[in-house]
Amino acid sequence: MSMVGDSHAAAVSWSLSQQERPCSLWCPELTPRLPASLTLCNGQPEELHLGEMAPALPHGPRSVWMRRFTVPRMASAFPPGDQQVARRELDCFLRGLTLAAGAGAFWANPPSAQRWGASQKLVQLRGAHALGIPIPDTLVTNDVEEVKAFIRHSQGQVVYKPFYPAVWRSEAGREQHTMTTVIDEHMLSDPDSLSFCPGIVQRFVPKKCELRVAIFGRTCIAARIDDQDPIDYRTSYDSLQVSPYTLPAAVERSLLDLMDELGLVMGMVDLIVTEAGEYVFLEVNEQGQFLWLEQMCPDIRLLEPFTEFLSSADPWFHWTAPDRPELTFTEFLNSDAYRRFEADTARQRTEYHDLLDESLVVVDSN
Numbered sequence: 001m002s003m004v005g006d007s008h009a010a011a012v013s014w015s016l017s018q019q020e021r022p023c024s025l026w027c028p029e030l031t032p033r034l035p036a037s038l039t040l041c042n043g044q045p046e047e048l049h050l051g052e053m054a055p056a057l058p059h060g061p062r063s064v065w066m067r068r069f070t071v072p073r074m075a076s077a078f079p080p081g082d083q084q085v086a087r088r089e090l091d092c093f094l095r096g097l098t099l100a101a102g103a104g105a106f107w108a109n110p111p112s113a114q115r116w117g118a119s120q121k122l123v124q125l126r127g128a129h130a131l132g133i134p135i136p137d138t139l140v141t142n143d144v145e146e147v148k149a150f151i152r153h154s155q156g157q158v159v160y161k162p163f164y165p166a167v168w169r170s171e172a173g174r175e176q177h178t179m180t181t182v183i184d185e186h187m188l189s190d191p192d193s194l195s196f197c198p199g200i201v202q203r204f205v206p207k208k209c210e211l212r213v214a215i216f217g218r219t220c221i222a223a224r225i226d227d228q229d230p231i232d233y234r235t236s237y238d239s240l241q242v243s244p245y246t247l248p249a250a251v252e253r254s255l256l257d258l259m260d261e262l263g264l265v266m267g268m269v270d271l272i273v274t275e276a277g278e279y280v281f282l283e284v285n286e287q288g289q290f291l292w293l294e295q296m297c298p299d300i301r302l303l304e305p306f307t308e309f310l311s312s313a314d315p316w317f318h319w320t321a322p323d324r325p326e327l328t329f330t331e332f333l334n335s336d337a338y339r340r341f342e343a344d345t346a347r348q349r350t351e352y353h354d355l356l357d358e359s360l361v362v363v364d365s366n
Contacts, residue, residue: 001026002026004352004356026050029071030348034051061102061105110263121161122140131254131258140201142194155203159181165179208274211247222244225241225242243297303332
């Protein structure tokens, strides 16, 4: 399950097809044009249809990857009040179909954990703190005065982080991004800016390097990120240096304990390694991007183990790398399947442009 234009979903679909494992891709945001339904009649088996883009699997899915869940944009012809009611009903309908489609299947990740718990950075930070995993000194608030006091009493710089990364277009048409940002008291003159848009305030931790750790079941694959922007590496993709990294066993165990605490079976964990060698937890993106790491450093194999993880339907999955890679992200990018994906994405964005809400796109690109 994903959204239009998601290269991760396309790559995994290709990888599964290369292994002759049937899969079905459903984009909930297209439902108004590609109708879905669930029929329940006494004495008869239920019938579930998810539109022509998602052919039914004969015996139901073994695994469900809830990569992205996006509700369609409402028709502008509806009055504003009607739009609110319709959006709520559509959201409820789509979430119900999602649960029906995956009944009895292995979920990556379980919907209850992904929506209500682990997606909340506050829950993650509390979980790490309770397990004794080092985190930056943190304040979560919408009180400007508390933030000012935190800045005054912190040693060194202080940064602001949003709860969710986002990209949107301003009224002038300019693309806006939320990034980790250094703040000071002079930036807090308008209390409403925080009162209505709270966030996470942390003491900035100087880093030797950053790590992104892909966790699939009990498999941890770490990538070291160097030459990045010292505040937020998403602003410096062109200069990043990515290389394989071996986690200390104790750090790996602590991350798996945190995943268990959060109820997650997969996720992308971001860590800082300090000059003193301390590992500091920042966050876990429960559906974060990971194939860009393999694209930048082919020695970090991620598409193949993730495909095996989904196919295994095993929360205790452990991957042993074969001597030679069998499926790589580079192969997908050079395949006819990728060219079809690009063409289909362009067609869908034209054909279904009225459904795709691109004025505000919540993303998880980091």
